[in-house]
Amino acid sequence: MSAAFSNTAPGASESHGAKPGVSRFGSAPQPRRKRSQVVRACDWCRKHRVKCDSHSPCSNCAKRGGECSNESVTETSLPLAHREIERLRRKVQELELELRQERARSLASSSLSPPALSVSSEYADSSRINFWGGIRMSTARSPHKTWYGPSSLFYFIGRINSFLDGTLQQPCSADHMLLDSSSRRLDEPTATPEPEEPSHGYSADPTGSPVTKATYLSPTQEEYFLDLFWQSYHTSLFPILDEAGFKEHYRSLWTASGNTRKPSALVDIVVAMCMQYGMSMLPAVKQQDFGDNNDAAIAGRWHYRRSQTLLARELESPNVSTLQCHLLCCIYLCCGSFQNMADSACGLAxxxxxxxxxxxxPPLSMPQREREMRKRLWWALYVLDSKIGMKLGRPFLLPHLSNATPSLPGDDLEAALQSGSNFAPLGDNITWLSFNLQQAKLFRAARTVHTAFYDRSPNVDDGRTMWDDQQALASHAEFIRPCMRGLDQWAAGVPVALTTKRQNNAAAFSTDVSALDIEQFAPLWLQRQRLLLELMYHNLCTNLYRPFISFVSAPTSAVAEEAAIKCALHAMALTNIMHQVLLTTTILAGWHEAFQLQWNAAITLVGFVLSHPHSASAAEARKAIDLSVAVFDIFSNSFAVATSAAKIMRDLGAKVDFLKQQQGQSDTSLPQANEAAVQMMMPGNSKILDNVLSMPDISTVSKTWDGALSCDDLNTASMQDVFNMAFAVDEWSNLDSLWPNMDQTMPEQYILGL
Incomplete structure (x- = not known):
């Protein structure tokens, strides 16, 4: 060791065993150099236990000329590790959120625990998670309640009723919300028909079913109604039948004598639909001459019943004809306003x-004619399922934009030539099938918005709704704004041949109130196609914007207010179009779906005026309510239920004016106010009526009531009666209760209720 010391020159570096930072000869400590951090030594340095560095290649490997493993090593450090940990934490949080949302959506579809909308609502266990909720109502047929979702008109009526209950401060019992009609007397037994010898109008059924042993239509009458199908439902709803093939099949059913026809479920349901439509085109007086004199909406029910009996045999081995029957049965029930039965029929389809x-x-080996028919059937079912699901607020039965979904049906000249029908082309490769294609695209775009909107959580506390939280309402309004561009793009892409021109050069599908310029010499089916596309577009936009009509007194955000106004504008556009068309043409005469679209728009307008009395569009919306009354008056010549709808809207219009007057916002004169108030108290309120007639002006009435209304006062009972009728319009009881008189072509003992 001494030799080692003696050989060390002064100022030399520290030896291996020296204390760090201090010279062996006691000189002043030198600052220690920072050690170079090496992420990972290369393989050669680790093997030989020598110090490596962070160079690539390292100094040792560079000197020896060998391969350095540092070139393949990824550099890591503590900050990088922290960033990676944070990234993984965020990813876990995102996945957990997606899992919670997916679980919540599955629970929301089965949970029935919405906030109370009205005294007539009944909900499930409130402990379940439910983002949107719904409303339970008993139909006119049964005391049992059925569920309607947040997009349904029933749910919106429940919100209106809840608002009026709070305004009038006196809820009424649930019984006051249903009409006291014969359809509610369910305890009366129905007589079972006795079998009878087969009638000459239909061949005997081997099963001995009494339904098939009745006299229906003569061959001439059937031919008349069948001819209506090809110019109406075939062109303006769903082209799901091969016209040439159907007519050939129909001719094969008749025997040599020409007096009897073989059973056919498809022919019977087509006849039933056309009887329903054809009878509705006739004035009420002429409807009585034909047969049942109660309501044309359930005309053809005997053919419908017979079709159902025959269809039951095909349930185990269905074919294309079976599916066509289910689809047409669903349409028949929809036109008759049997919503739940139509929903069930759609499920069978x-x-x-x-x-x-x-x-x-369909495989390419299949003939093109058959391939196109199968595509049209699938997309007709998609449109029908979308209509019912959005109208009733219930889960859809068909997937949306699934990878397995067949492509859209063709509408070119080749597809039209092979469709079995002969209609002239419309130019630019547009045919009578183009309406079907555009309708499918419209519902695909609308359903995309509907699904995205109602799958989104309102992000509110338990027991609250989106309308209780203005921030949540504004958030949803911001969310739906870009989504609606899909419908705007659809409207911009509709071929000109399928649009109805407007006066003053206004754009088609706009909310401009300019009058339509209906082409006078266009075929009736084309005129109807054009109108139905525009009416359905406005109806879907109305429904998608309707959730932003809020009855909460707190001020809403500008974006939510804008969405509510758009809802009213589309409802007003639909009403203006409907009024002009019914007043000047017969294009929509007897068209049941047009009546239902108008009813939806009218109730929506009532809700808008009640919730937005200060809006610049409130006055125009109020005028549109009066216009809807005129529409229902025209429809009442064809539909019995339209008379009830007109009465409801008159009462609602008067009540809207009265509530507006109570807020000091009425633009009418005082005598007119008194007259409107008097009309609202008919009948059963004679005491109040006498009091009002004796009062000089509405201010006296207000002082007498002292700012609060009770069930004995003006509005509560009469208001509940009105909404009673409103609930009942879309939910008739059953076919026979609405049509008590027997068909003149049907023996009395074969009357069967649905």
Whole structure:
């Protein structure tokens, strides 16, 4: 060791065993150099236990000329590790959020625990998670309640009723919300018909079913109604029948004598639909001459019943004809306003479609005519399922934009030539099938918005709704704004041949109130196609914007207010179009769906005026309510239910004016105010009526009531009666209760209720 010391020159570096930072000869400590951090030594340095550095290649490997493993090593450090940890934490949080949302959506579809909308609502266990909720109502047929979702008109009526209950401060019992009609007397037994010898109008059924042993239509009468189908439902709803093939099939059913026809479920349901439509086109007086004199909306029910009996035999082995029957039965029930029965029929159609493999693209080995028919059937079912799901607020039965969904049906000249129908082309490769294609695209765009909107959580506390939180309402309004561009793009892409021109060069599908310029010499089916596309567009936009009509007194955000106004503008556009068309043409005469679209728009306008009395559009919306009354008066010549709708809207219009007057916002004179108030108290309020007649002006009435209304006062009972009728318009009881008189072509003992 001494030799080692003696050989060390003064000022030399510290030896291996020296204390760090201090010279061996006691000189002043030198500052220690910072050690170079090495992420990972290369393989050669680790093997030989020598110090490596962070160079690539390292100094040792560079000197020896060998391969350095540092070139393949990824550099890591503590900050990088922290950033990676944070990234993984965020990813876990995102996945957990997606899992919670997915679980919540599955629970929301089965949970029935919405906030109370009205005294007539009944909900499930409130402990379940439910983002949107719904409303339970008993139909006119049964005391049992059925559920309607947040997009349904029933739910919106419930919100209106809840608002009026709070305004009038006196809720009424649930019984006051249903009409006291014969359909509610369910305890009366129905007589079972006795079998009878087969009638000459229909061949005997081997099963001995009494339904098939009745006299229906003569061959001449059937031919008359069948001819209506090809110019109406075939062109302006769903082209799901091969016209040439159907007519050939119909001719094959008649025997040589020409007096009897073989059973056919498809022919019977087509006849039933056309009887429903054809009878509705006739004035009420002429409807009585034909047969039942109660309501044309359930004309053809005997053919419908017979079709159902025959269809039951095909449930185990369905074919394309079976699916066509289910689809047409659903349409028949929809036109008769049997919403739940139509929903059930749609479910049968969906299952039959899956059994037939229509959810897959047809193979190329199949003839083009058959391939196109299968596509039209699938997309007709998609549109029908979308209509019912959005109208009733219930889950859809068919997937949306699934990878297995077949492509859209063709509408070119080749597809039209092979469709079995002969209609002139419209130019620019547009045919009578183009309406069907555009209708499918419209519902695909609308359903995309509907699904995205109602799958989104309102982000409110338990027991609250989106309308209780203005921030949540504004957030949803911001969310739906870009979504609605899909419908705007659809409207911009509709071929000119399928649009109705406007006066003053206004754009088609706009909310401009300019009058339509209906082409006088266009075929009736084309005129109807053009109108139905525009009416359905306005109806879907109305429904998608309707959630932003809020009855909360707190001020809403500008974006939510804008959405509510758009809802009213689309409802007003629909009403203006409907009024002009019904007043000047017969294009929509007897068209049941047009009446239902108008009813939806009218109730929406009532809600808008009640919730936005200060809006610049409130005055125009109030005028549109009066216009809807005129529309219902025209429809009342065809539909019995339209008479009830007109009465409801008259009462609602008067009550809207009265509530506006109570807020000091009325623009009418005082004598007119008194007259409106008097009209609202008919009948059963004679005491109040006498008081009002004896009062000089409305201010006296206000002082007498002292700012509060009770059930004995003006509005509560009469208001509940009105909404009673409003609930009942879309939910008739059953076919026979609405049509008590028997068909003159049907023996009395074969009257069967649905």
């Amino acid at each position: 969906v299952r039959a479609a899956y059994m037939l493999g229509l959810h897959l693209d």
